[in-house]
Amino acid sequence: MxxxxxxxxxTTGGSIGNSTGAVFVRAPTRFLSEFESKRxxxxxxxxSVSERLVFSASEAEEAGRELGFPVVAKLCGEGIAHKTExxxxxxxxxxxxxxxxxxxxxxxxxxxxDGETGVLLGEMVFGxxxxxxxxxxxxxxGKCVMIGxxxxxxxxxxxxxxxxxxxxxQDAIEMIDDLETQAVLEDxxxxxxxxxxxxxxxxxxxxxxxxxxxxxxxxDVNPLIISQGIPIAVxxxxxxxx
Numbered sequence: 666m667x668x669x670x671x672x673x674x675x676t677t678g679g680s681i682g683n684s685t686g687a688v689f690v691r692a693p694t695r696f697l698s699e700f701e702s703k704r705x706x707x708x709x710x711x712x713s714v715s716e717r718l719v720f721s722a723s724e725a726e727e728a729g730r731e732l733g734f735p736v737v738a739k740l741c742g743e744g745i746a747h748k749t750e751x752x753x754x755x756x757x758x759x760x761x762x763x764x765x766x767x768x769x770x771x772x773x774x775x776x777x778x779d780g781e782t783g784v785l786l787g788e789m790v791f792g793x794x795x796x797x798x799x800x801x802x803x804x805x806x807g808k809c810v811m812i813g814x815x816x817x818x819x820x821x822x823x824x825x826x827x828x829x830x831x832x833x834x835q836d837a838i839e840m841i842d843d844l845e846t847q848a849v850l851e852d853x854x855x856x857x858x859x860x861x862x863x864x865x866x867x868x869x870x871x872x873x874x875x876x877x878x879x880x881x882x883x884x885d886v887n888p889l890i891i892s893q894g895i896p897i898a899v900x901x902x903x904x905x906x907x
Contacts, residue, residue, distance in 0.1 A: 693907040694882050698743045700785055702884075702903040709870035711886065712863075713898045716787040725768035726761040728786045735759045735789045740771040742782035746902060757789065790897050793854050795888035798867055800875045801827075802882050810871050812840055812864075814849065815888045832872035837865040857894040864896050880905045 697705070703713045717728035718741060729736050740753040748754050753774060755767040768784045775782040795816035802808050810832050813825030826843040828836045841864055844850070850859045867889070875881050883904040889896040 694904050695907045696743060696746050697903040697905060698741050698745070699739065699748075699900060699902065700741050700783075701743075702901040703898065705903065706870070706874060706884070706886070706898065706901055709874040710866050711870050711874075711898050711901075712867075712895070713901070714788040714790055716785055718783045718785050719768070720783045722765045722768040722772070725784050725786060726765045729758065729761055729764035732786060732788055736764065737787050737789055738764060738767045738771060739785045739787075740774060740779070740782055741785040742775065742779040744776070744779040745782070748900075787899075790890045790892050790899055792890040792892040792897075793856060794849055794859070794891040796864075796891065796896060797825075797885075797887040798871060798889055799886050800830075800871050800881065800884040808875050808881075810837075810840070810868055810875070812868060813844070814846060830872050831876055832869055834865060834869060837868040837872075840868060841865065856891070859891050859896065860894045867896060867898075878905075882906060 700716070700718045703711075703716070707713060715732055717732065719725045719728050725738065735757045738755040738758055739748055740751075745751075745753065751774070753771060755771065758764045758767055764786070771784050772782065795814070796812060797815035798810070798812045800808055800810055806829060808830045809827045810830065811825055811827045813823075824845050826840040828840055838861075841850070841861055850861070852858055867886075871884060871886070875884065881903065885902040885904075886898045886900070887902075888899050890899050891897075
């Protein structure tokens, strides 16, 4: 399976239509926070950055010193699925003062529907390539693992690959090989090739994770930034049955 799917995934239950006109009814779902999503995925080998979840500006300053500058700050809560659209991300915070101000601003942006919120501080990851990976639950075929190009490449290339669960190592290798823009996975703008074995391990981890927990509706690891050839999960979002 490659390319894009022909159905739209709802986020809070309801019905889903596909290209045949059939309608599938979904149970209500909810999102987990980015912090909790990453915590669960980490046990399946999906590497993230060093992070701290804090609940005040003073705690944020201390966490920034512990992590080392620069850092990224995000408002984090179970009701927050789209941080960028709401202006809930601060990049390149290089001093304790910048972290404190960012934390104060982010906490002030919290809404009641966000649930309990905190500030998630993480190391800055640098890389010119971004991938996306995840799990989707197709109402016709069942759960699938996907991988594709993210960031600016997502808009230009629309290059993605899917496989049904359960995934074998050979399946994961073929998924990566199916991506049409292979040149971006090789030496690129002074950076080393993508470590394909690490990428395979991420896909297998997603498959195992989705198999182990029937409540999982979708997994969105976006972006996977390629830093010195290593794919690192910079953001992640789990959708589960309510």
